[in-house]
Amino acid sequence: MRVVALVRRELRLDDNPLWQHADGRNEVIPLFVLDDFNQQEHGDNLRALFFFALRSLRESIARHGGRLFCIHTSQQEVFFATVKPDLVLFCEDHEPHSRERDKQLCRLFDRLSIRYQVLRDSTIVPMPDQAFVTFTQFYKRHFLPLLPDCLTTFPPPKNFNTPELSVPEVPLPEVQSDAAIYWLADEEGVQQKWRRFVCQGLSAYAERRNLLTEDATSRMSPYIRCGLISLRKMARDAMGMSEAFVRELAWHDFYAHLLHHFPETTDVEWKREWQGFPWRHDEKAFERWCQGRTGIPLVDAGMRQLQREGWLPNRVRMVVASFLTKHLQIDWRWGERHFYRYLVDADLAQNVGNWQWVAGCGADAAPYFRIFNPLLQARKFDPNGDYIRCYVTELSHVPNDALHDLERLRSFALDYPPPMVDLERGRETFMELARQHFAS
Ligand SMILES: Cc1cc2nc3c(=O)[nH]c(=O)nc-3n(C[C@H](O)[C@H](O)[C@H](O)COP(=O)(O)OP(=O)(O)OC[C@H]3O[C@@H](n4cnc5c(N)ncnc54)[C@H](O)[C@@H]3O)c2cc1C
Numbered sequence: 001m002r003v004v005a006l007v008r009r010e011l012r013l014d015d016n017p018l019w020q021h022a023d024g025r026n027e028v029i030p031l032f033v034l035d036d037f038n039q040q041e042h043g044d045n046l047r048a049l050f051f052f053a054l055r056s057l058r059e060s061i062a063r064h065g066g067r068l069f070c071i072h073t074s075q076q077e078v079f080f081a082t083v084k085p086d087l088v089l090f091c092e093d094h095e096p097h098s099r100e101r102d103k104q105l106c107r108l109f110d111r112l113s114i115r116y117q118v119l120r121d122s123t124i125v126p127m128p129d130q131a132f133v134t135f136t137q138f139y140k141r142h143f144l145p146l147l148p149d150c151l152t153t154f155p156p157p158k159n160f161n162t163p164e165l166s167v168p169e170v171p172l173p174e175v176q177s178d179a180a181i182y183w184l185a186d187e188e189g190v191q192q193k194w195r196r197f198v199c200q201g202l203s204a205y206a207e208r209r210n211l212l213t214e215d216a217t218s219r220m221s222p223y224i225r226c227g228l229i230s231l232r233k234m235a236r237d238a239m240g241m242s243e244a245f246v247r248e249l250a251w252h253d254f255y256a257h258l259l260h261h262f263p264e265t266t267d268v269e270w271k272r273e274w275q276g277f278p279w280r281h282d283e284k285a286f287e288r289w290c291q292g293r294t295g296i297p298l299v300d301a302g303m304r305q306l307q308r309e310g311w312l313p314n315r316v317r318m319v320v321a322s323f324l325t326k327h328l329q330i331d332w333r334w335g336e337r338h339f340y341r342y343l344v345d346a347d348l349a350q351n352v353g354n355w356q357w358v359a360g361c362g363a364d365a366a367p368y369f370r371i372f373n374p375l376l377q378a379r380k381f382d383p384n385g386d387y388i389r390c391y392v393t394e395l396s397h398v399p400n401d402a403l404h405d406l407e408r409l410r411s412f413a414l415d416y417p418p419p420m421v422d423l424e425r426g427r428e429t430f431m432e433l434a435r436q437h438f439a440s
Helices: 036-041 044-063 073-083 096-111 135-150 187-200 202-208 221-225 231-238 243-261 283-291 297-309 314-327 332-342 348-359 374-381 386-391 406-412 423-439
Strands: 002-006 027-034 069-072 087-091 115-119
Touching: 002 073, 027 073, 036 096, 044 187, 044 221, 069 073, 073 096, 087 096, 096 115, 135 231, 135 243, 187 202, 187 221, 187 231, 202 243, 231 243, 243 348, 283 297, 283 314, 283 332, 297 314, 297 332, 297 374, 297 386, 314 332, 314 348, 314 374, 314 423, 332 348
Parallel strands: 002 027, 002 087, 027 069, 087 115
Antiparallel strands: none
């Protein structure tokens, strides 16, 4: 049998449903299709990691008797008509653009009478037919009951046995990014990082996951985004060791399911009553937030980490997003787009879902009056100020107690910007705006 396996986000050999026919008896043709839309939408940090991982996968495939082909979308029809596969495999993708692309692809296969099979890899459990509106319902009624049957892994490929083909190919893009350097890893490197976390961090995850130290969480999100590690494998390893970790993986599935059922939420608020909320569109204030020059140390540390490394911890993502949408009342869509451009783990479903959650307008979102106080958050999760000092170098000499006190901070760091907003006044302004909006 001749099988074309379309590689999209599953850049690994291990536990990959795409390779289920690579047993040496079939001809398996791994194919990557370069898509202009994705090239324009994705930021360089993600693209640099992605193409690094794709090159490394291409080498691994070659070591197993295979060859990965790379063509442009415009060449697809000719490719499939020439190669005439008996079967095409590809994994489902819940982003609106990808669903539209796959609809057209299926039409092409129907026209060419090519059999195809859609597989699941980007979520642990299958999509529910009906949407769940709260995470707890999704988790208890859908995720947990299905989980045990969804953990079977796929055997590694034996031999791809890729036939010689003469098809016009395009080169894989070379993408430069200073931030991606912090993350570049091949499949073996990612497995090692994961094993280290399982041995050293997983059992304490529930207690430590909000601390702003390097080893508190797995830092697997960039690798999940590129499919360098299998979510099934992570869930299997974590079960019995950390329920809290499995629950976080379930959030990942939950947000994918929300985007699947509510694709319009990339642009509009999930909660109808929030639509038309008078968000501010203040470009100057937004720019200060992006640059990490708000004068609020934890916010600035997070935004500068994003600039430098293309990543920041979940706790800090919540704090900076809350500061933007609540204290500055700036449109969550602006923040979402900025994150999407710079995050090395940028993922539409996760990013939109989480931004709407923090802003208060998403499914099962935090109530609008829950506003993170960045000073209290810093005191609680970065008590020694190590995280702040690491990214806000102007504050490296400031003693702890002054670091979490804006009044005292001024006398120690004259070159650090004063707070762009009084935290209490910003909070009240938001509350008043919300009260007026919901009353109207
Ligand atoms: C405003 C905002 C934007 C975000 N944007 C993205 C994004 O674009 N891409 C992305 O992958 N995550 C996003 N997240 C979710 C979360 O911050 C990251 O997944 C997490 O920080 C990754 O770090 P980790 O791998 O060390 O996570 P760990 O704590 O080790 O958790 C393990 C895995 O569980 C999943 N997970 C953990 N927390 C969440 C969460 N809040 N929502 C969904 N899944 C979660 C992730 O897949 C993560 O890798 C966002 C969160 C916020 C608040």
